[in-house]
Amino acid sequence: MSVALDFYVQRDSWLHRLDPRVKLWGMLLGLIAVFVVPHLEVQIALLIGLHALLLCNRVPWAVLGRLWRQMALLIALILILQPFFAPSGEVFVALGPLRLTSGGFLEAARLATRAMAIAFTVGALLFTTDQRALVQAFVRLGLPYSWGLTFSLTLRFLPAIQQLFVTVREAQAARGWVAEGNLFRRLHEYLPVLVAVIIGTLRMSDRLTLALAARGMVGSTPRTVWRDLRMRPGDWGAGIGITLAFGVLLWFGIMQ
């Protein structure tokens, strides 16, 4: 297994070409907005806007759909459990101390939308920014190169670990293993798969350490940069536009 997968979707688009520092700034403001303006309408609008932004910048539906699938379990858990934790408003069903209420459902919808808005805010950066640009953005923001590379490689480990999980599960299925029974039993039966994935991830990490060391990760010569980042007028304009949009959202949140 290698670090052989990526969130990045290689395309030529305005968002792909946008300076990654502006995208990082946009992501930061987007995440703040999701928390400080917790209105369902705003979060739905943000989510729709992010979908439109990504689709207009040639990130295919299949990639967006995959993110929805990856988040599906978390969203399902929120929608099922959250109504019981935040009862308020009209009571629909009451079972002892458990109550299903209109306020509970609204809160669950708000939380689920927020989780998806966070996922797509981060996705807008990762789907449109390759590793080199991301690392360089961190470096230009003052982080040491090794930190930037570590952060970027860590993000790339996530899909690689997912692939490792599939590989191990297939190997076990081919020898007759099938997870069956209720959810807890299935989770328990997945334990050997998880252990194998952890071991595989550590091995992958060891090999990557050797590869990085062999090619000068810890050399004493200062690194140079091929194709360094440069803020163009369009990048400044986008940065200002994002900041203004954030200001409007904040104002809307305060007024509400």
Added chain:
Amino acid sequence: MLTAEHLCFAYPSPGPGLPTTEALQDISFHLEAGETLAVMGASGSGKSTLCYTLAGLAPRYTGGHISGVVRAAGYDVLAEMPPTGAVGILFQDAATQLFNSTVEDEVAWGLEALGTPPQRIGSLVEEALTRFGLLEARARPPWMLSGGQQKRLALAAVWAMRPRVLLLDEPLGGLDPQGRAEVLAALAVVQHSGTTTLLTTFRPEAAMLAPATLILTEGGATSPISTSAVLQDETRLVEAGILYPPRRWPSLAAQGASSAQPALTLQDVHFAYTDGYAALHGVSLEIPQGQFVAIIGPNGAGKSTLLRHFNGLLRPTRGTVRVFGKDAAARTTGELARDVGFLFQRPEQQLFAATVYDEVMFGVRALRLEDAAGRVERALARFELSAFAQLPPSILSYGMQRAVTLAALAALDTPVLALDEPEVGLDGREWARLLTWLAERRAAGVTLVLVTHEMDLAARADRVVALADGRVVADGTPEAVLPSIPGALR
């Protein structure tokens, strides 16, 4: 330029109560600038470890104990890590060496680490990609390349840094014939650049690139001698576990006629992956019980996809698969595992248990087979693994890990075996182990279906099925099919 004197290395114990591993013992050689040395050895003989020690990676990044003298590119490697770019290394599994998002970034990364002026990097990247035939792939992600292309890219990335010493660990390892041909051509580029090169291999065609060869065995090494003399001494190479020439192979002929009853039946099978890529287009096959079928075809022909339908890892988008007459659609992968034993490509990457014993026991327990302990013990004994039963598979050599995967399969004792390119990366000893076991299985009447690029193996099958672009393009006896299939379609 590259010297080892009485070099010894032992890996640390992988855990409490587990032994240290003596990987290298008393190795000595000397290479002048521009010379090439081949190191031949079976899997587990210490070839990769030798490369790690010469590059200064072991014991710095692996732990362990080293003694002797190593000098590379003028540096005392045991005292100090050679500076970036002085010593380059191509890892056995090239994919682990590739961590950038595009082919050109991969080559540029090392040049940036060297502190190369940015205005020169572009031309150096282009030159390296041109020399190694990757210019057209410059914007592609490395993980989208074939095995041969990945090796060439890793080589280009190292070569671009202009190392004075280049260490190539199994440059042809794990590749199909097409990938091997590509990498051999790339190695010729390296040779002409005058770099001092040490390459490890168990393949004669790679060793022939060097005038001298050193043979590594578990526990020692010969002095470098003429490569032609080494390659002429076939018996010595066979005894060292390096070679297993086809004329020494056991007979894989059927002991009797195959049954008229079908073991596997595919009717008009189509398959498309979730991203829409259609891999199979209406494949129909009937494989009688006891038959030995070799499936051949170029990369991307749909061979592995087809094989994965036999044990339910993939289900047809359209069409039916029957195993012993029963529709596979009505059975889980777990149920099909009772009938069809499956060996994946690179199976050593799929070992997951804490001990060798648990690894072999896993399937036996999952299928609730009777005489579980007896099955496991017999399988371990069959593959000479009994002494290693309580060790973690991850600390074993590549060859022994392969043996563990075969033992895990043997313990299930299934009436059908589906093996996906089992020959890839095997040294002579592992070939012998695999073929002897397959011969036993044939004698027991087991149905064998092998995806293979090894034409000597396909020639020993009862039947050869050739695939191209997801369709069967030839189906018949090896004598009828193999001469009609051009090399590029194998």
